Amino acid sequence: SSLEINNEAVVSTQSTGAFEAIKYAKDRCFDVVLVDTAGRMQDNEPLMRALSKLVAMNKPDLTLFVGEALVGNEAVDQLVKFNQALIDNSVTAEAGTKSIIDGILLTKFDCIDDKVGAAISMTYITGQPIVFVGTGQQYPDLRSLNVKSVVTALLR
DSSP: OOOOOOOOOOOSSHHHHHHHHHHHHHHTTOSOOOOOOOOOOTTOHHHHHHHHHHHHHHOOSOOEEEEEGGGTHHHHHHHHHHHHHHHHHOSSOOTTOOOOOOEEEEESGGGOTTOOHHHHHHHHHHOOOEEEEEOSSSGGGEEOOOHHHHHHHHTO
C-alpha cells in the first residue's frame, strides 16, 4: 500500500480544501482521505464554527478527535468540550446527540507507559473507540491500539 500526502493546495477555506482533496481522491480511486484540521481548540468559537461547516459541507465517513496522550485527564476535558462545541456549532446535529465524533486518535501514545487511565476515560465518556494511536511524528506512525498492552499497563 502507498500513502500520498498533498500539502500543496492553497484554498480560500479549509472546507473548500477538504472538498477538493476528496474530489482528487475519488478521481484517483483512493480509499481514504485524511483531513487534518490543525489544532482546533475547543474554546475557540470561530474555529469550531469553521470545523462544523467543514463537517457539514464534506459529510465525512469518520470524524476523529485528536488529542495528546501525555496530558492525561486534561485530554478528557478537551474531548468533552470539543464534542460539545461541535454539537453547539453544528447545523446538522440532531437534538440530543451525545457525541458527533466517531472515534479518538491519541498522539504520543508511545510515551505514556502506565498512564493510560485517561485513554480509558475518554472511551468511557464518549462511548467511542480509540481508533488510532500516534507513535511518531509522521502519518505512517499511526497504529491501531493494542488493547492487550493497555490492560497490561493498567495492571502494573
